[in-house]
Amino acid sequence: MIISALAFTLLNVGVKYLGKFNVYQIVFFRALGSLFFTFPFLLKNKISFIGNKVKLLVARSIVGLIAMTMFFASIKLLPTGTAVSIRYIAPIFAALFALFLLKERIKPIQWLFFIAAFCGVLMLKGLETNVDSLGFVFALISALFTGLVFIIIRRIGNQDHPMVIVNYFMVTSFIIAGILSIKYWIQPIGIEWVALLSLGVFGYFGQIYMTKALQTSETRLVAPLKYIEVVFTMLAGVIWFTEDYTIVTILGMILIITSLVLNVIVVKRKQ
Template sequence: MDVKKAIKYMLFSTLAFACMNVTVKYLKDVNTYQIVFFRSLGSLFFTFGFLIKNKIPIIGKKNTLLVLRAITGATSMLLFFMSVKYLSVGTAVSLRYLAPIFAAIFAVILLRERIKPLQWLFFIISFFGVLVLKGLDTQIHTTGLILVLLASILSGLVYVIISKIGKSEHPVVIVNYFMVIATVLGGVLSIGNWVTPKGTEWLFLSSLGVFGYIGQIFMTKAFQSATTNLIAPIKYVEVIFTACLGVLLFNEIYTFWNLLGIALIIGGMVLNVWYKGRKTKN
């Protein structure tokens, strides 16, 4: 176990995802369907290349679950990208990180898993953060909030589906299904809504898949290098990186209530990861 290397990998991953988030914000004049299309198509070059190079079967075994995971994930990504057009990127990313709460609820209903009382307390802390954002921060756009919460709910369902798939599928096979479905979804929806990108927008659209793939690869390496309970909390640094880039590039303003709400959301999630890791050790 190489903790220092794992931390470096995760920080690099969060920076790549943060760059992808602000790129989506920059492309505010480009249709969201096109953003999904280009982000997914860009990653397909890497996933297909990896599978072919390593002679890994592209089709997989649990096809129904793979397709269901891909459709759910693609819809979640579409809704999240839509929300970024209404919310500051840091706020949107922090709200998306509510997904583990919904994953826990789905796991209780669908997988009959049990959630410890203390975990529910941490979830309540995070939900209180949402209430602070919506109730006390006048900058929060209702449409953006609804979109990102729907994206989080679907992301939670994705976690459960991946849990059902288990280790029977190679991780890149799962990601490849996701990218194929998302490319088709974004492409089909773009047909009647196409907005021709201008100038540097082509470059930024092309970079989405690269940032997404780099983030995914280094996140995987991080989890392979150290235990989940040590590395998972660092994933939330993505919110800090994204918010800082939002301030620097778009002059976004974060009020006291905005920062408090984000802190409660992320704090509750980090406490949950820490508690789960401690219980696993015991």
């Protein structure tokens, strides 16, 4: 899980570094880099590219594309640690979607954690005048759609291979973002090619190692480690982009992370 967090941190840093490029072009290269892994895997293992739950696969891909685009847009406008922290409230939206769409119960203690996490989000924006409002909205929209992604994947269940789900997502992002980026295309120069293509590599390995962690240990033990990404991203932002975090911002992040970690531990312990 720590390796996964590092990989996602490098992805976040890469997006910030490539700030001069339009977000659609960044999404395009993010998808392209991952397709170098998903296509060979499916071909080698003779897994159908089409899948079984086609409508849900397409829906997951479109919703995921919106979430990723909004997140990358927020990174361009916000300190990276702040953007990541806000995106991590996605499980709250997922729980709310599950309540209304899947009729799942939310334990009373979870409401306390959710309220605390939202208070942390309000601390990031409500008390901080240096937080870009548009970037804040983009991050919230990303969290909302990421929560919906969780629900769609739950509906797909085990009826499609995980790599099929990822491949659908990457192909959809590659095509749609590629078309949308034509108008804003900037020709990469030198190291920028490497940085753009590495986005997909970091994203792919971040996902793979997170999956491995969840497969080899109890979720309540390893899932909280994923939030180390916030710490890694903050440190990277301070070192590479001279980002500035106030005490209020740090306290807001701590409140969000603590609330979500406690939610994971309590829910999994009671299952």
